[in-house]
Amino acid sequence: MTNRQIVVASLPQGALEPSHFELQDAEMPTPQDGEVLLRTILMSIDAANRSWMQGATYRDAVQAGDPMPTYAICEVVESRSSRCAVGDIVAVESVWADYVTRPAHKTQKLPRVAPLSHLLSVYGIAGKTAFHGLLSVGQPLAGETIVVSAAAGSVGSYVGQIGKALGCRVVGIAGGAAKCSHVVDTLGFDACVDYQAGGVFKALRAACPDGVDVYFDNVGGAVLETTLALMNERGRVVCCGAISQYDTTTPSGPRNLPGMVVVKRLRMEGFIVMDFAHDDAKATRALQTWVSSGQITVTEDIVEGLENAPSALIGLLNGDNTGKRMVRVGPDPA
Incomplete structure (x- = not known):
């Protein structure tokens, strides 16, 4: 061998x-x-x-x-x-x-x-990251608006579908018309903003007329900066990753920190999926239920x-x- x-x-x-x-x-x-x-x-x-x-x-x-x-x-x-x-x-x-x-x-x-x-x-790192990050850190309530970046990706796709299962309005951010169509037509998001098309602030504001209550951030950088400006007071920002910053020698951060956090009394919290390993069985049961009912597409x-x-x-x-x-x-x- x-x-x-x-x-x-x-x-x-x-x-x-x-x-x-x-x-x-x-x-x-x-x-x-x-x-x-x-x-x-x-x-x-x-x-x-x-x-x-x-x-x-x-x-x-x-x-x-x-x-x-x-x-x-x-x-x-x-x-x-x-x-x-x-x-x-x-x-x-x-x-x-x-x-x-x-x-x-x-x-x-x-x-x-x-x-x-x-x-x-869905039953591994991706699904558990989405479940623990959204529920334990983001703490959404039915009727709230959730925005998810990298919405067609491994974690973001499940975050949005879980949000819909919980009764929230869910708006994705993804790159390209094909991905945005997949996010809405296949995954069931309410809307999706194509960051490659430009005008992200205007498009996201139109998709979130009542503001943003929970932002699940997978990308960092300019998209995080833009979304912070649309957060409602007492909003929650779930910091899961910063893929826009990993593959460059000139990383950039939001220029509206800490101002937006202070003025809007936001809570930003990072996490690692292993932080919530004690609740993995709970996550698996919930994910299996949503997959069985058709509320989550894998x-x-x-x-x-x-x-x-x-x-x-x-x-x-x-x-x-x-x-x-x-x-x-x-x-x-x-």
């Missing part, structure tokens, strides 16, 4: 490029006592992958020469621990590789869901092949995905 892995050949100083990665042949890892050998099935592709290359965040910084970290769904193919059996499906902090070994106690056993990709999208963007992981991440940063992006490294178990 052979093993491939993708390492960070060099750290980017500007936009991420394929040359920053290198596909290598590696030795097949051998599990030690208490460890498992894992076959990678699906790898999550997230904007956070790029932020890890800029320095330490909620995890250690990625260095040149490191295998690229990822969150993955894997199959146990060899076990030296009573915690896991061969054939178990687990979630694990992993790297871009065909096979890895990990301590068994650091794996999370997953149910057999068909397709397994749903465990990375949209996934699956790129085939480990070798295509770099282009999948670069494309995500450029906004060419619709729904949760992931890379399929191997087939689901029979």
Whole structure:
């Protein structure tokens, strides 16, 4: 058996490029006592992958020469621990590789869901991020207006659909007419503003005649600045990500801070999905209910092949995905 892995050949100083990665042949890892050998099935592709290359965040910084970290769904193919059996499906902090070994106690056993990709999208990081961020941080009430940036993306698409299920008016912000049509026609948002068309403030104001009560921010920068100007008093801003700032050497922040926060008595709060892990079972139950009732449509963007992981991440940063992006490294178990 052979093993491939993708390492960070060099750290980017500007936009991420394929040359920053290198596909290598590696030795097949051998599990030690208490460890498992894992076959990678699906790898999550997230904007956070790029932020890890800029320095330490909620995890250690990625260095040149490191295998690229990822969150993955894997199959146990060899076990030296009573915690896991061969054939178990687990979630694990992993790297871009065909096979890895990990301590068994650091794996999370997953149910057999068909397709397994749903465990990375609606029932995985994307869905749980949307659920916890919106409900625990944004705290929307029925009848309020929610605005979601990156509305066609992995998290934003679920934020909007959850908001609709809760009885809110939901307005998305996305890039391009096709994505905006998808957000309204397929996902059921009330409206969507195309930031690529210009005139974002005017368009967003027209779409939110009663102002904005909750803004779920995935992009930062100019879109955050514009939306803050339309927030209602006592509004809540959920800071989930800042994808517009990750792939540049000249990041920009809103120029209306802290003024808008003070004048409108806004609350801005950042979060990481793991902060609410104690409520994951609650999130899963709710998400399953909404999927079963048709109130949530699952949209996934699956790129085939480990070798295509770099282009999948670069494309995500450029906004060419619709729904949760992931890379399929191997087939689901029979």
